[in-house]
Amino acid sequence: MSQNDLTLQSIKIIPQSNFTNPALRPPMKFYIGLPGFSSFYFGLNHNGFNYRNLVKEGADLDPTIYSPDSTYITTESENEALSKMTKKNFILAKVNEEILSGGFQYQEHFFTVSLSEKIDFRYGYPKDLMNLAINGNAEFIGKTIDLDGLNFDFVHYRELSLGWSRPVNEQLIVGGHLKLLTGLSNLWMKKNKSTIAIDDLNFGHTAIPDYTLYMTTPDFINDSVSFYNDSIDKMGGIREPTSSDIKSYMKNFKNFGAAIDLGLTYKVNEEIDLGVSFLDLGYIKFKKNTQKFSSKDDANFAFDGYFVKNAILLGRKDQAGDSIQKIYFDQLKDSIANNFNTVSSNESYWYPLTPKIYLSGNYTFTENDNAGLLIRSEIFNRKLHPSVTLSYNRKIGTYVSLAASYSIWNRSYTNFGFGFAANGGPVQLYVVTDNLTVLFIPEKSKNLTVHAGINFIFGYQNKVKGKPLIK
Numbered sequence: 001m002s003q004n005d006l007t008l009q010s011i012k013i014i015p016q017s018n019f020t021n022p023a024l025r026p027p028m029k030f031y032i033g034l035p036g037f038s039s040f041y042f043g044l045n046h047n048g049f050n051y052r053n054l055v056k057e058g059a060d061l062d063p064t065i066y067s068p069d070s071t072y073i074t075t076e077s078e079n080e081a082l083s084k085m086t087k088k089n090f091i092l093a094k095v096n097e098e099i100l101s102g103g104f105q106y107q108e109h110f111f112t113v114s115l116s117e118k119i120d121f122r123y124g125y126p127k128d129l130m131n132l133a134i135n136g137n138a139e140f141i142g143k144t145i146d147l148d149g150l151n152f153d154f155v156h157y158r159e160l161s162l163g164w165s166r167p168v169n170e171q172l173i174v175g176g177h178l179k180l181l182t183g184l185s186n187l188w189m190k191k192n193k194s195t196i197a198i199d200d201l202n203f204g205h206t207a208i209p210d211y212t213l214y215m216t217t218p219d220f221i222n223d224s225v226s227f228y229n230d231s232i233d234k235m236g237g238i239r240e241p242t243s244s245d246i247k248s249y250m251k252n253f254k255n256f257g258a259a260i261d262l263g264l265t266y267k268v269n270e271e272i273d274l275g276v277s278f279l280d281l282g283y284i285k286f287k288k289n290t291q292k293f294s295s296k297d298d299a300n301f302a303f304d305g306y307f308v309k310n311a312i313l314l315g316r317k318d319q320a321g322d323s324i325q326k327i328y329f330d331q332l333k334d335s336i337a338n339n340f341n342t343v344s345s346n347e348s349y350w351y352p353l354t355p356k357i358y359l360s361g362n363y364t365f366t367e368n369d370n371a372g373l374l375i376r377s378e379i380f381n382r383k384l385h386p387s388v389t390l391s392y393n394r395k396i397g398t399y400v401s402l403a404a405s406y407s408i409w410n411r412s413y414t415n416f417g418f419g420f421a422a423n424g425g426p427v428q429l430y431v432v433t434d435n436l437t438v439l440f441i442p443e444k445s446k447n448l449t450v451h452a453g454i455n456f457i458f459g460y461q462n463k464v465k466g467k468p469l470i471k
Helices: 015-019 075-083 127-135 243-250 305-312 324-337
Strands: 030-033 039-046 071-073 088-106 109-126 144-146 151-167 172-192 195-198 205-208 211-216 256-267 272-286 290-295 301-303 340-343 349-352 356-364 369-380 383-396 400-409 412-424 427-433 447-458
Touching: 015 088, 015 447, 071 075, 075 127, 109 127, 127 144, 151 256, 172 243, 172 272, 172 349, 412 447
Parallel strands: none
Antiparallel strands: 030 088, 030 447, 039 088, 039 447, 088 109, 109 151, 144 195, 151 172, 172 211, 172 256, 195 205, 205 301, 211 290, 256 272, 272 349, 272 356, 290 340, 356 369, 369 383, 383 400, 400 412, 412 427, 427 447
16 A cells, blocks of 8 residues: 555656656656655545534434534434445555655666655445444344455555666656565455344344454564464453564564556657556565464354444443443453464465556646646455546746646545645755645545655756657
8 A cells, every 4th residue: 555646646846756657757867855754645534424424513413422512423413424335435544754765867767766664554344334333233134244344454564665767769758666565564354254144033143254364563562462262362461662662663674575666658749648557566475473363164153233333333331331332342252252263373474565556647738737637546355446636737937836636536526635846946845635625624524635745856857848858
């Protein structure tokens, strides 16, 4: 996984636009990023409901959950949120920080290098499970609920990227990145074909787990937690990490991997440019501090539907004031433990990155104005997740570039992006977001991104229309 940049590609004076297509060549002979802040990206996305669908202010209806700030979650708002979900929903969070970066032109070639820390999280949940939690089992009596959409994926890894590009002729430029990866920690549900069956006689629930879960943990967690085949209850507490633990974690080079990015750009004529790129094609092999969990072949356990709603929906307590979640999970603990099967911690596994595809087109109106169309897709959970972005870029003078964008993304139609880059002497500052509206109506937004950084650039070249930037 990597950042979800939609607007960045339209601001080609930013060297990091090369992240989206390795054939994009920045208009300078040499650049170096400010160590630790040449590129910082944060993204938070949800393709289901937004905050205002679920949480109401000053609701007159009897609240299901009350908050002292006069916000409510009601039965009606729960069902409103449910109506905004798709069959399989997901929440994404990404943090990427470029520690070192640079690039230079040599004859017709352009070389880049980048060292980054990347943290990515994805949690998926099925609509049917939320429907069961909110409205009970009446709709599902005599049926089976598929939990294929219930999954999660967390990874922290380090990436060293070595890039290259060159013109093949005056129209075609090709490029690529070779990425050397080091995995630091991981929690990955590789498979989940679990189901919940609702009995049509006693209305009871029977869960039939069928999953495979891999985990790689830091030393201080792996040393503190012991896993046993007979019970998950025999876990020790996790001790607080020391500075030595953190240093050891960050210096872990045991889990190696590799990936490639491939891209090209093609100039159709003086006005039209096309591009295509394939990113993050690769794997990490985790082999240190690994655990594998999988369900037993005959695993199943029964539970009461009443507790499902109160366990999944936060904030519920019984009459004594005890957490319903705690009561519920205490009751289920033994049943679940009997259906876990742990495999030796020495077993290694291959973790796949999330592939991405960028298709772009750009139309140049004048030396300073151009418009673009970008279709970006991620592939995960055996499905293509696309977005479409329209952008407009304006150069003001020689050293300032502004961009505005509109994206249809994660079943959301209010994503208006903005970006700028300014070159003050050798210093370049840039800030880009794919959804500026989150600043004004955060409660109705489903996408939040910010990408910012500082570069030092040398040999900046103004692009001459129709001619490649080579000398």
